[in-house]
Amino acid sequence: MSLSDDEIRQLDAILDHYPDRRAAAGTAMRLLQARRRWLSDEAMADLGEYLGLTVAELDGLATFGNMAFRKPVGRHVVLICDSFACWSLGYAELRAAVEAELGVGMGQTTPDGRFTLLPIVCLGACDRGPAMMVDDELHGPVAPDDVAGILEAYA
């Protein structure tokens, strides 16, 4: 098992939030992803062993959710809202500006491993559309000219 002592300590701490081990699976995946950025096959196997679940059961959850990363991602994840309020307020222009700045398209990672660009549904920030997130930070409204300045801050 490749879970570190520190990871096991953190996982143990969330077990008391739930009446059984299985119910902690979603939170456990989130926790491990937050530490390792993505969930490798090995990580899923270790987590399955730790929780007493099969990898298939865990993958049933991971593939249902839209933000369990089963492939490597860059150091920063950029999410651009593509739902209807942002769409009407300049999603297409924002997306084009981000793609031009990063030199990659949706679903891709920059060659230096710094950014992964992904679509996201409404961020609950329609009043600030067009909106995007970089890691845990919400930005909006973002004009195409703002994009370079915003991304610069993420090394």
Added chain:
Amino acid sequence: MTSRPGLPGYPAEDRPFTRAMRADGRPATIDDYIAAGGYEGLRRALDLEPGEITSMVTESGLRGRGGAGYSTGRKWSTMPLGPDAPRPKYIVCNADEMEPGSFKDRFLMERNPHLLLEGMLLAALATESDAGYIFLRQQYDGSAAALEQALAEARGRSYLGKDVLGSGFPFDIQLHESIGRYICGEASAMLNALESQRPNPRARPPHMTGAGLFSRPTVVNNVETYMAVPAILRHGPDWWKGLSVTDEGGTKVFGVAGRVAKPGCVELPMGVPMRELIEVHAGGLLPGYGLRAVCPGGASTAFVAPADLDVPLGFSTMGEARSRLGTGTLVLLDDQTCPVGMLVNMLQFFAQESCGWCTPCREGLQWMASLLEDLEYGRGEPGDIDVLAEGVWFMESDKCFCDLAPGAMQPLESALRLFPEDFARHVEEGGCSYRRRGSDAPAMRGTTW
């Protein structure tokens, strides 16, 4: 409007959702909250019987703010009480807010997190429940931080924990972050998600108040629903009823997004007309833009025509505009944006987010989205509009397992009704002639990373 707490003209006391909010935009601390009368409802409720709390909520007329508008008191009154009731019992807060065009719960949690904790505590007292979960949208990092801070403060002063305020009542709340899909906001799918089961919706009966989370009695309410309760306990149901313009009671957090001068959220009496919200509070449309329609409460509510803007925003009134209140956060369709293109975007969302459990929704939404794409990109044929209308009828008529698919039909049904000439022109002219065209399909539709 920029999401400022309340407005001049409405005294702070009459703004139960926002009165504790800080002017600097940071989350209200426990001291800010208590200074604004916070946790007084809890202190009163500790002296009441569970049934008395629920009666006050029922009398207030409070209806669920997650979209469907079910009576909150009635829901709570179906929880089994007394020594023979199954234990543990759960209080779950639906803070998923993934429906496009819904943007009130994030504002409320980021700015006034203790109000949610107090509301859930009151629900727990009323139903003799043992533990609470807040099921939070994954991208709501600001809300998560505000809630973590509030939970720590509340535990520190024994508002939460093994012995709430020395009353002998134990209750604590855990924050649970979603793995992220719109269907997880459907209350029964949410319970599966909380158990880390694959989050398809569950069959009903049994009702959740009989067998919900981990098969135990469970109350599921929206963020804003719980947040309404402390003021009802503190000031009484009559006071709450007196707040609204119509007879529905209370205030509500409304919002306006789109090409207006001051987009944002604002707390106003229930029953304000859409026109006041748009023209006064949101500062009206930006120069050069006209209004074609309003989506009043999230992507699963029907578009409202400008002629109906004087209809009061309320659960019982919005039917006059052939729509629903939904979440009460308005998204405007302006006259330079293609209605067909907007519908393409909305249907792509619902098709992508279908959980795949039942055939009409899994297959039908994809198909309808692709018909709309054909219209938008010049591949439409004359019969397509009739096929779409037939699809609306089929999906609305109780053939799907949950409300996602019928909800997806609301904007389409209304668009076919309000913009027939736009649909027809897309066929005749072989595509879209608006400046703001439909964007291309989401790059990773239906895939996971």
